[in-house]
Amino acid sequence: MSTYASQPESTIITEEDFSKFKEFFYRRTGISFEKSKRYFVDKRLVERIEATGTGTFRGYFTLLRFQASGEELQQLTNVMTVNETYFLREEYQFKCLVNSILPEIVQCRVGTDPIRIWCIPSSSGEEPYSVAMYLLESWSGIQQWDVEIIASDIDTSIIRRARAGRYSARSVQYLPDPWLKKYFESARDEYQLCDDLRQAVRFTRVNLAEPTDTLGYRNFDVIFCRNLLIYFDDASRQTASETIFEALNPGGYLCLGHSESMSRISSLFEVRKFPEAIVYQKNLEAK
Numbered sequence: 598m599s600t601y602a603s604q605p606e607s608t609i610i611t612e613e614d615f616s617k618f619k620e621f622f623y624r625r626t627g628i629s630f631e632k633s634k635r636y637f638v639d640k641r642l643v644e645r646i647e648a649t650g651t652g653t654f655r656g657y658f659t660l661l662r663f664q665a666s667g668e669e670l671q672q673l674t675n676v677m678t679v680n681e682t683y684f685l686r687e688e689y690q691f692k693c694l695v696n697s698i699l700p701e702i703v704q705c706r707v708g709t710d711p712i713r714i715w716c717i718p719s720s721s722g723e724e725p726y727s728v729a730m731y732l733l734e735s736w737s738g739i740q741q742w743d744v745e746i747i748a749s750d751i752d753t754s755i756i757r758r759a760r761a762g763r764y765s766a767r768s769v770q771y772l773p774d775p776w777l778k779k780y781f782e783s784a785r786d787e788y789q790l791c792d793d794l795r796q797a798v799r800f801t802r803v804n805l806a807e808p809t810d811t812l813g814y815r816n817f818d819v820i821f822c823r824n825l826l827i828y829f830d831d832a833s834r835q836t837a838s839e840t841i842f843e844a845l846n847p848g849g850y851l852c853l854g855h856s857e858s859m860s861r862i863s864s865l866f867e868v869r870k871f872p873e874a875i876v877y878q879k880n881l882e883a884k
């Protein structure tokens with residue numbers, strides 16, 4: 598049983614409650630909470646029990662499961678997600694994109710269809726906006742090719758922040774000064790991304806663990822799925838890898854976070870060792 602000094606008896610969350618919740622949340626989001634996350638989870642559950650006035654875990658859990666709009670599940674998801682990100686995180690992959698991946702894509706391309714890139718999860722937008730900046734700054738093909746950048750996350754509040762494009766000094770700390778000056782307006786410690794870049798990325802809410810959400814996401818040439826699979830267990834990683842496979846064009850590329858790997862999860866992809874990074878590729882003959 599977990600208790601806090603100021604917590605009323607009625608909102609105490611038992612081991613059994615935690616297990617029920619853990620299983621439910623896992624099925625809905627793919628996110629698997631270890632026992633070590635108990636304090637983090639309990640604290641947020643208690644906050645939402647109080648905010649909704651449901652009074653007890655049992656009342657709150659009923660609301661979560663049966664509310665037709667799913668609004669409370671979304672609110673809870675928004676506070677349970679870890680949104681850590683920053684501009685140019687794992688920059689070697691953006692270098693790989695412009696120096697190795699895109700040249701291969703355009704070489705094989707028949708016709709003039711746009712190049713489609715999907716960042717899932719995008720969190721507050723630093724990753725897809727970094728992709729856009731890298732294309733503008735370091736890829737000559739941008740003069741010739743249309744590129745669509747779609748950015749998705751399960752968390753609706755973080756998507757609102759991504760669309761607004763307002764960032765802290767910490768978030769932009771690894772951007773070169775000329776890029777900062779070119780793409781942002783700054784006031785005190787806040788950096789506002791310019792409208793042109795904000796409009797270059799389309800943000801949508803997508804749950805990667807929900808097949809009906811991802812059905813409409815197809816024909817991507819490159820998918821960035823970085824620092825999400827670390828929150829999944831093996832079963833949800835497997836499902837996510839199948840979804841990503843479906844979403845990619847034959848020959849499409851997948852970039853994972855530096856501590857993530859497809860090799861143990863799925864044999865669907867080929868490993869490509871480029872000078873800048875290891876990337877996964879969907880076979881050209883695959884449907």
Ligand SMILES: C[S@@+](CC[C@H](N)C(=O)[O-])C[C@H]1O[C@@H](n2cnc3c(N)ncnc32)[C@H](O)[C@@H]1O
Pocket residue numbers: 626627628678679680681682683686717718719720721724749750751752755803804805806822823824825828854
């Ligand atoms: C640590 S951030 C990673 C952001 C960025 N890709 C990066 O590497 O900097 C993890 C993000 O995954 C999102 N997320 C968690 N579960 C998800 C799911 N089932 N579908 C889509 N996004 C999810 C969270 O909301 C959070 O914004």
